[in-house]
Amino acid sequence: MAAIATPALEEYAGGTIAREQVGLWRDGFRRLRRNRLALAALVYLTLLVLLAVVAIFWTPYNPATILPHTLTFEAPSAAHLLGTDDLGRDLLSRMMQGAQISLIVGVGTSLIVLTVGVVVGLVAGYFRGWIDTVISVFINIFYGIPGILVAIILYLVLGRGLLNIMIAISATAWMDMARLVRGQAFSIREREYIEAARASGARSGKILFGHILPNALGPIIVQATFVIPIAILTEAFLSYLGLGIPSPLASWGSIASEGYAALPLEPYMMLWPAIALSVTLLAFNFLGDGLRDAFDPRQRR
Amino acid sequence: MTDPILEVRNLSTHFFTDDGEVKAVRGVSFSVSPGETLGIVGESGCGKSVTAMSVLGLVQRPGKVVGGEIMFKGRDLLKFTKEELRNIRGRDIAMIFQDPLSSMNPVLRVGYQIDEAMYAHDKIPKDDVKPRGIDLLRQVRVSDAERRINDFPHQFSGGMRQRAMIAMGLSNKPDLLIADEPTTALDVTVQAQILELLRDLNEQTGAAIILITHNLGVVAGLCKRVLVMYAGEIVEEGTAEQIFERPQHPYTWSLLRSVPRIDASRGHRLLSIEGLPPDLIDLPQGCKFNPRCPFRVERCFSESPPIEQVAPAQHAACWVTMERAYAEMGAGTITDTSPGAASGVHPGGRTLPVAEVQAAIGGASGD
Amino acid sequence: MLTRGTLIYIAQRLALILFTLIVVSFLVFITVHSLPGSAFESEKVHGKALQLVLHEYGLDRPILVQYWSFFTNAIHGNLGVSFQIRGLPITPVVMRELSVSAELGGTALLITIGLGTTFGVLAAIRQNSWVDYTLTSIAVVGYSVPSFVLAGLGVLIFSYWLPTVTNGVISYPAEWSGTYGTILELSLPAIILGFYTSGQVTRITRAAMLEVLQQDYIRTARAKGLKSRVVTVRHALRNALIPVISILGPLVISIITGSVIIENIFGIPGLGKEFVESILQADYNITVAVFTVYALLIGIANLIVDLLYTVVDPRIRY
Numbered sequence: 001m002a003a004i005a006t007p008a009l010e011e012y013a014g015g016t017i018a019r020e021q022v023g024l025w026r027d028g029f030r031r032l033r034r035n036r037l038a039l040a041a042l043v044y045l046t047l048l049v050l051l052a053v054v055a056i057f058w059t060p061y062n063p064a065t066i067l068p069h070t071l072t073f074e075a076p077s078a079a080h081l082l083g084t085d086d087l088g089r090d091l092l093s094r095m096m097q098g099a100q101i102s103l104i105v106g107v108g109t110s111l112i113v114l115t116v117g118v119v120v121g122l123v124a125g126y127f128r129g130w131i132d133t134v135i136s137v138f139i140n141i142f143y144g145i146p147g148i149l150v151a152i153i154l155y156l157v158l159g160r161g162l163l164n165i166m167i168a169i170s171a172t173a174w175m176d177m178a179r180l181v182r183g184q185a186f187s188i189r190e191r192e193y194i195e196a197a198r199a200s201g202a203r204s205g206k207i208l209f210g211h212i213l214p215n216a217l218g219p220i221i222v223q224a225t226f227v228i229p230i231a232i233l234t235e236a237f238l239s240y241l242g243l244g245i246p247s248p249l250a251s252w253g254s255i256a257s258e259g260y261a262a263l264p265l266e267p268y269m270m271l272w273p274a275i276a277l278s279v280t281l282l283a284f285n286f287l288g289d290g291l292r293d294a295f296d297p298r299q300r301r
Numbered sequence: 302m303t304d305p306i307l308e309v310r311n312l313s314t315h316f317f318t319d320d321g322e323v324k325a326v327r328g329v330s331f332s333v334s335p336g337e338t339l340g341i342v343g344e345s346g347c348g349k350s351v352t353a354m355s356v357l358g359l360v361q362r363p364g365k366v367v368g369g370e371i372m373f374k375g376r377d378l379l380k381f382t383k384e385e386l387r388n389i390r391g392r393d394i395a396m397i398f399q400d401p402l403s404s405m406n407p408v409l410r411v412g413y414q415i416d417e418a419m420y421a422h423d424k425i426p427k428d429d430v431k432p433r434g435i436d437l438l439r440q441v442r443v444s445d446a447e448r449r450i451n452d453f454p455h456q457f458s459g460g461m462r463q464r465a466m467i468a469m470g471l472s473n474k475p476d477l478l479i480a481d482e483p484t485t486a487l488d489v490t491v492q493a494q495i496l497e498l499l500r501d502l503n504e505q506t507g508a509a510i511i512l513i514t515h516n517l518g519v520v521a522g523l524c525k526r527v528l529v530m531y532a533g534e535i536v537e538e539g540t541a542e543q544i545f546e547r548p549q550h551p552y553t554w555s556l557l558r559s560v561p562r563i564d565a566s567r568g569h570r571l572l573s574i575e576g577l578p579p580d581l582i583d584l585p586q587g588c589k590f591n592p593r594c595p596f597r598v599e600r601c602f603s604e605s606p607p608i609e610q611v612a613p614a615q616h617a618a619c620w621v622t623m624e625r626a627y628a629e630m631g632a633g634t635i636t637d638t639s640p641g642a643a644s645g646v647h648p649g650g651r652t653l654p655v656a657e658v659q660a661a662i663g664g665a666s667g668d
Numbered sequence: 669m670l671t672r673g674t675l676i677y678i679a680q681r682l683a684l685i686l687f688t689l690i691v692v693s694f695l696v697f698i699t700v701h702s703l704p705g706s707a708f709e710s711e712k713v714h715g716k717a718l719q720l721v722l723h724e725y726g727l728d729r730p731i732l733v734q735y736w737s738f739f740t741n742a743i744h745g746n747l748g749v750s751f752q753i754r755g756l757p758i759t760p761v762v763m764r765e766l767s768v769s770a771e772l773g774g775t776a777l778l779i780t781i782g783l784g785t786t787f788g789v790l791a792a793i794r795q796n797s798w799v800d801y802t803l804t805s806i807a808v809v810g811y812s813v814p815s816f817v818l819a820g821l822g823v824l825i826f827s828y829w830l831p832t833v834t835n836g837v838i839s840y841p842a843e844w845s846g847t848y849g850t851i852l853e854l855s856l857p858a859i860i861l862g863f864y865t866s867g868q869v870t871r872i873t874r875a876a877m878l879e880v881l882q883q884d885y886i887r888t889a890r891a892k893g894l895k896s897r898v899v900t901v902r903h904a905l906r907n908a909l910i911p912v913i914s915i916l917g918p919l920v921i922s923i924i925t926g927s928v929i930i931e932n933i934f935g936i937p938g939l940g941k942e943f944v945e946s947i948l949q950a951d952y953n954i955t956v957a958v959f960t961v962y963a964l965l966i967g968i969a970n971l972i973v974d975l976l977y978t979v980v981d982p983r984i985r986y
């Protein structure tokens with residue numbers, strides 16, 4: 001036998017060379033920084049957030065006001081940078097308001113999903129037993145229901161409103177998160193340091209939040225990031241159908257819907273929300289991809 | 302002496318990674334005669350697998366063969382086109398790998414995988430393939446071969462899988478079979494069976510075998526000649542008997558001293574080799590083993606020793622050689638094998654008289 | 669392959685589906701009937717006349733009784749009658765629309781899988797080349813750009829800028845001729861729907877292929893001297909398809925979700941359009957019926973996917 005264990009180098013024929021052991025987080029951020037798409041996405045999203053924040057205090061015009069001395073369907077001009085809509089309202093202001101709504105709905109839904117999903121998942125995965133069985137059966141039954149159908153119905157029941165739409169969309173989205181967290185809790189639970197913690201008398205709550213949760217954080221964050229574009233898309237579609245954010249509030253989806261009807265006359269009105277939605281959704285997806293690649297332990301070269 | 306079927310001359314393979322150029326194999330030369338059994342021994346990372354993969358052109362990005370010649374039946378494999386290489390693989394030179402479970406496709410039947418090796422080449426007539434497949438399985442001593450041939454890999458035991466892999470390798474009656482750590486993933490008893498099987502097949506079919514392993518015991522059972530590799534170079538080669546009984550290179554010698562033996566006396570101490578193998582990106586000057594060698598001399602720091610003959614049919618790359626170590630440095634009674642301990646030579650020119658060093662060692666407490 | 673174990677498994681799954689259908693239809697029924705407003709209220713019909721109509725449809729009974737009669741009827745294939753169009757039995761309507769949605773969804777599924785696996789394999793074997801980046805980016809664009817955006821774009825391009833190509837068949841506002849539409853009319857919505865979900869397939873295929881190509885048995889296959897195309901298809905792809913099959917279930921759900929959107933945009937008379945219409949018109953029996961049919965569809969699709977596993981991966985047996 002070889003006399004000494006030699007950990008430094010391994011055969012390279014298809015394997016990996018590990019020259020230094022770097023912490024997972026540090027390594028992850030390093031890789032994330034190298035992913036140019038994810039960085040670009042992050043920059044764009046930061047700007048978008050800034051725009052939305054600015055919109056709280058100031059927009060060129062009031063997004064709901066029908067301006068008396070403007071024409072409808074104006075093309076972009078100096079006075080109206082993005083033109084006006086079918087009722088003569090300034091599109092730039094409406095788009096800024098739409099940005100607010102999309103971001104609030106997206107992030108808000110993600111937070112709800114995060115909270116509910118993580119708690120349920122942790123409880124099911126860690127305590128197992130009958131709690132887990134009940135939760136799992138529940139999730140398995142409803143897992144297959146298309147979220148959009150449930151969202152439509154729930155939204156009608158709850159009544160129109162920003163918070164309600166977030167609740168309606170999270171109604172099915174939390175189950176994916178719960179499943180993920182449950183799986184993570186399952187496997188992390190088996191690791192030795194959990195046994196050590198338990199043996200030293202730590203209470204369940206402390207173990208759950210102090211040990212298991214931090215270790216599962218990677219995939220959880222990635223999943224939460226991906227919920228945002230789904231939520232934004234669902235809200236956009238509901239507004240597009242007329243089932244979403246009530247007017248005169250401007251959501252990108254409702255602007256798009258009004259724009260679609262006016263397509264033969266004026267392409268701009270549909271163009272702006274189309275671009276905004278596409279780029280924003282792309283950005284979130286690229287960011288999520290970047291996060292996932294950065295923190296996937298199997299991808300370490 | 303017939304012409305060797307495989308002659309490797311000065312082979313060098315490097316890996317161009319983000320961290321630097323890994324010089325995994327440097328200037329390796331050896332040859333294999335028809336029907337011969339050759340063992341290549343060395344620890345993990347010494348380049349033995351990479352050498353084998355280079356022969357068949359299986360080295361993947363970022364690795365690349367950067368120099369040398371690989372003469373197979375008189376033609377240089379490194380100059381072959383992709384298609385010509387593909388022709389050789391599995392047909393004239395076959396290779397089997399370490400873990401038979403992961404080496405077989407889990408969704409295809411065992412028989413299918415053996416047969417496809419034959420269908421892919423033109424050596425075995427199409428109609429003979431299926432019956433030969435069953436026959437091969439019998440030859441490698443898998444019982445109930447006719448039924449077993451239709452099983453999936455997960456239905457075989459570990460030893461049976463490796464036998465199936467051997468069958469796959471020999472299916473086209475190759476001139477050379479390269480076995481890369483074929484027994485490492487198996488139980489000890491199964492290991493012995495596989496080795497015996499390989500020996501018998503070598504006699505029956507006349508196929509030459511290159512056995513790659515880090516386990517000296519495995520080599521002793523099967524191979525007539527042995528190559529010892531360290532840090533990408535060949536440091537010693539000779540017959541099995543020579544290597545085991547009269548090793549000339551300090552590395553080989555140290556390896557043998559570190560293997561526990563059932564027949565050793567109670568007081569016999571297991572000696573370890575201190576230190577780690579060198580960084581293949583940033584190689585030290587001189588002999589690559591010098592940072593760990595108990596018998597090094599001044600020259601070892603600056604010049605890399607060439608492979609030279611030390612006995613009939615035995616070659617080693619060392620300025621000192623064990624012969625001299627036994628004669629002048631007390632290798633026979635050595636207790637401390639830390640670098641430079643026996644020769645008293647250390648980097649920076651500090652040379653302590655050998656006798657004083659030995660006295661100091663003898664007087665030191667503990668290990 | 670159809671072993672006793674498999675049959676028992678199928679039976680268990682069917683029981684589970686039935687259970688799910690009951691729970692889901694019950695919940696939807698209750699929810700929907702608690703919504704304010706009714707299909708019958710209008711300026712003309714109120715007061716006593718309203719009561720009569722409600723009684724005629726059994727809507728003045730307690731909810732649970734209503735559900736029970738719905739349930740017993742449903743088992744016999746009678747999904748009730750529509751409110752909007754007096755007395756029209758729902759079942760044949762829903763069945764017809766199911767076939768339309770299936771036509772759209774099925775075509776889209778073929779496009780998704782075909783496009784997705786091809787792109788994914790190509791991207792994997794040419795990893796990190798421009799081919800890879802292009803195809804991967806196309807995939808991400810696919811599932812990021814909302815389908816109504818693509819639809820709008822599609823209508824814009826084909827109706828206005830290239831009317832000669834399609835002979836003005838794809839007109840605006842888009843409509844659907846007859847029950848099953850023409851091939852031309854089917855193509856745009858199916859392509860948009862298929863493209864939208866193909867992005868996921870591309871990514872999973874690519875990731876699976878990359879992982880499979882690292883496996884030892886690929887090394888063995890190369891060492892045997894097999895042609896590289898054979899290695900890719902026969903050895904790598906067959907194993908890479910296993911994770912792809914695992915997302916077939918969610919893929920069907922994605923296509924269903926997407927079809928709701930697409931049908932409404934293009935005016936395709938399928939289940940999705942019916943669902944939205946029934947809600948807007950408060951024709952709640954239809955809503956419940958459509959929802960239940962969707963749940964049934966998904967349950968069966970998932971079961972088929974799980975059975976598909978046994979075909980592809982011999983290590984899996986129930």
